[in-house]
Every structure is written in C-alpha cells, then in structure tokens.
Amino acid sequence: MNRPRPKLLETTPAGLHCPIGGFYIDPFRPVDRAVITHGHSDHARWGSRHYLSASPGEPILRMRLSEEAEFEFLDYGQKTTVGGVRVSLHPAGHMLGSAQVRLEYRGEVAVVTGDYKLQSDATCDDFEPIRCHTFVTESTFGLPIYQWREDSEIFADINQWWRTAASEGKCCLLYGYAVGKSQRLLSGLDPSIGPIYTHGAVEKGVQAYRESGVKLPETTSVTRRIETEAANAGKSTSGEVTKRRKSSRAAKLDWSGSMVVAVPSAHGTPWMRKFGTVSTAMASGWMAIRGARRRRAVDRGFVLSDHVDWPGLMNAIVWSEADEIWVTHGSTAVVSRYLNEGGLQQRLQDHRSRSDWQHRRETLSAREIQSYWESTPGDDVSSENALPGNESTNESGDGGKPTSG
Ligand SMILES: [Zn+2]
Numbered sequence: 001m002n003r004p005r006p007k008l009l010e011t012t013p014a015g016l017h018c019p020i021g022g023f024y025i026d027p028f029r030p031v032d033r034a035v036i037t038h039g040h041s042d043h044a045r046w047g048s049r050h051y052l053s054a055s056p057g058e059p060i061l062r063m064r065l066s067e068e069a070e071f072e073f074l075d076y077g078q079k080t081t082v083g084g085v086r087v088s089l090h091p092a093g094h095m096l097g098s099a100q101v102r103l104e105y106r107g108e109v110a111v112v113t114g115d116y117k118l119q120s121d122a123t124c125d126d127f128e129p130i131r132c133h134t135f136v137t138e139s140t141f142g143l144p145i146y147q148w149r150e151d152s153e154i155f156a157d158i159n160q161w162w163r164t165a166a167s168e169g170k171c172c173l174l175y176g177y178a179v180g181k182s183q184r185l186l187s188g189l190d191p192s193i194g195p196i197y198t199h200g201a202v203e204k205g206v207q208a209y210r211e212s213g214v215k216l217p218e219t220t221s222v223t224r225r226i227e228t229e230a231a232n233a234g235k236s237t238s239g240e241v242t243k244r245r246k247s248s249r250a251a252k253l254d255w256s257g258s259m260v261v262a263v264p265s266a267h268g269t270p271w272m273r274k275f276g277t278v279s280t281a282m283a284s285g286w287m288a289i290r291g292a293r294r295r296r297a298v299d300r301g302f303v304l305s306d307h308v309d310w311p312g313l314m315n316a317i318v319w320s321e322a323d324e325i326w327v328t329h330g331s332t333a334v335v336s337r338y339l340n341e342g343g344l345q346q347r348l349q350d351h352r353s354r355s356d357w358q359h360r361r362e363t364l365s366a367r368e369i370q371s372y373w374e375s376t377p378g379d380d381v382s383s384e385n386a387l388p389g390n391e392s393t394n395e396s397g398d399g400g401k402p403t404s405g
C-alpha cells in the first residue's frame with residue numbers, strides 16, 4: 001500500500017502541530033488553537049486563545065487556565081472538524097478528563113495518547129485502544145523494570161500502613177500530586193480507619209473532581225479544621241477570641257489516627273509540624289526505583305503510577321496496529337532504540353498476526369518481554385542515563401540503578 005500519506009503531525013518548537021488542521025496538541029507556547037489532553041500543568045498551559053478538551057476535565061481546566069480563553073469541550077467519542085481534520089477525544093485512563101486525541105484526514109489516522117495508563121482507576125474512564133496509522137505515545141516509564149501491580153493491592157498496603165500507624169497513635173501523611181494522584185489515592189482510602197484531611201492544593205482538586213461527579217470519601221481541609229476548632233474554642237470562652245488563643249488551640253488539636261493527603265512539596269516544611277508524631281509515605285511510579293524513597297526521606301514508598309508501564313506500553317503499541325510509532329516523554333531514546341533495532345517491531349507484528357483484534361486485551365507477558373531484552377546484546381536497561389530526569393525526582397544519584405523484581 002504505497003499511497004501518499006497526508007502529514008497529519010509534525011514536531012515544532014511550540015509543540016506537536018497538525019499543519020492541515022492548524023492546531024497544536026498540548027503546546028508549550030501560547031497558540032491560536034490548542035487541543036489539550038489533560039489538566040496537568042505540563043500539558044495545559046496558559047495563554048492560548050482557544051482550547052479544545054474533553055468534558056469530564058472541564059472544572060480542572062477552568063481552574064488551571066485563564067477564564068478569558070475560549071473553551072470547547074467534547075464528550076469522549078464525539079467528533080468535530082478542525083480545519084478539515086476530524087478530531088475526537090478518547091479516554092486515556094491517566095486522570096479525570098484525560099484524553100487521547102484521534103485525528104483523521106483522507107483516511108489517514110493518527111492518535112496522540114498524551115499521558116495514559118492501562119490500569120483501572122476509580123476516578124476516571126479506562127484507556128480505550130484505538131487503531132491508527134501513526135501512534136504517538138508517551139514513555140515516562142518506558143523501561144522493562146517498570147511493571148505496576150493492580151490498584152487493589154496497592155490500596156490494601158496503604159490502608160494497612162494507615163491502620164498500623166493509627167494503632168500507634170500516629171498521624172499519616174501521604175504525598176501525591178495535587179490533581180490526579182491525590183484524588184486517586186483518596187478513592188482507595190478506607191474511611192472507617194479514621195478521618196481524612198487534605199492539604200489546600202489537594203482539596204481544590206477534590207472539589208473539581210466532585211464537581212465532575214466523581215465519588216470520593218469525605219474530606220476536610222487541614223486549614224478548615226483548624227479554623228473551625230479555633231472558632232469553637234472562641235465561642236466556648238467569653239466570646240472574645242484572641243489570635244493567641246486561636247493558635248494555641250490549633251497547636252493542641254489531636255491528629256493521631258488521621259490521614260492527611262498532601263502535596264510532596266509539603267514534606268519537611270513547618271506545615272507538617274502541627275500533626276505531632278507522623279508516619280510519611282510517597283505514592284509515585286518512581287518509588288519503584290530503589291533509592292528514590294531514601295532520597296525523598298519518607299517512611300514508606302508506594303508504587304502507584306498514573307503513567308503506562310512497560311508491558312502496558314508494549315500492549316498499547318500492539319493494539320494500535322500502527323505502522324509508525326512516535327515516542328514522547330521520558331525514556332524515549334530507550335524505547336525508540338528497542339523499536340528501531342527491529343527485533344521488537346518484528347516481534348510485535350508476529351504477535352499481532354497471531355492474535356485476533358477481539359482478543360486485544362490479551363497481554364504479552366512481562367517475563368516474555370523481559371527475557372527477550374535480556375537476550376538482546378548491547379542492551380543496558382540498567383544504565384543510569386536511561387533513568388528519568390524528572391523535575392520532581394532527581395534519580396541520577398547513587399542507588400538509582402534499577403533492578404527487576
Ligand atoms: Zn499528566
């Protein structure tokens with residue numbers, strides 16, 4: 001099939017561009033028309049004139065971006081036409097409202113995943129496999145060492161950690177990003193263990209999620225609890241509330257047995273002193289790397305990621321049936337090298353020809369992939385320069401060498 005292929009996508013300094021449609025996807029700079037895959041700040045940037053995004057993420061996007069911009073929201077699967085290009089948005093499973101962008105022009109189809117994961121998540125719709133000619137995928141965790149466990153197992157561990165800490169009279173501080181991760185964490189917490197409090201930035205995200213109809217356990221922001229208790233303290237005395245009395249009362253609040261969900265930047269700040277004896281934990285995909293937890297100086301690390309893991313990445317590529325794969329984010333060089341070396345590309349095609357599209361949920365076993373790469377000469381997945389240099393985690397130091405298992 002040697003038909004001339006329309007150029008649906010190109011990379012530019014302003015970001016991924018659709019020259020035919022005249023729009024950008026998650027542009028780095030202000031542009032005229034932006035299609036936004038989701039509300040994280042590295043994707044939804046301020047300053048563009050017109051934004052197109054998926055409906056479930058509307059409260060998050062409005063919270064993040066200027067009210068002066070024009071917004072257009074599409075339901076998942078709903079089609080619109082931009083500059084002659086058919087555009088539709090499909091669930092990416094990354095966070096509430098996260099979307100893959102499907103572009104179609106004269107029979108040519110491209111899909112841009114944005115951030116995505118295949119694990120199910122109670123706070124958003126499941127990733128939808130889409131067939132296309134060009135598949136643009138992220139690979140934040142695009143190394144065979146990254147293989148996530150099911151949510152239910154992680155949440156069982158988190159709740160057990162909370163139960164134990166509560167029995168010891170401690171307060172739990174659980175860190176996750178303000179929008180997306182924190183709400184996913186909340187969805188898995190067992191409120192029968194104790195009260196749940198939130199950092200202010202997390203509570204804002206919680207409100208946006210509730211506005212979109214996501215059910216989360218009851219939360220109170222830490223600030224609101226302090227204010228409420230201080231006000232009550234004022235009423236119970238002569239009615240004359242002094243600042244001094246308010247703050248001394250706040251310092252005496254009992255936080256033992258409670259869970260506080262906070263942003264990672266709150267760790268080690270004076271803000272956390274008020275909670276008394278604490279047990280701290282970080283929830284992130286980076287916790288899969290030995291050493292990451294130690295550098296974070298937290299008591300526990302839970303491997304809970306909102307990005308696709310290695311077996312998921314391989315599956316998504318198979319499901320797309322794409323003949324062109326573009327890799328963005330993270331370990332792009334590693335994944336690209338694997339694909340270009342021919343072996344995997346060939347292997348994926350073999351797998352695809354054996355499997356029926358109806359059985360697309362069939363998975364390549366993680367061990368199969370791993371043993372394949374272990375037998376590939378010159379392949380050093382454990383080299384440190386293959387590790388992510390992410391803004392929130394600097395993994396380039398000692399102890400960062402990943403090992404499987
Ligand atoms: Zn994201």
Ligand SMILES: [Zn+2]
Binds near residue numbers: 040042043115
């Ligand atoms: Zn991202």
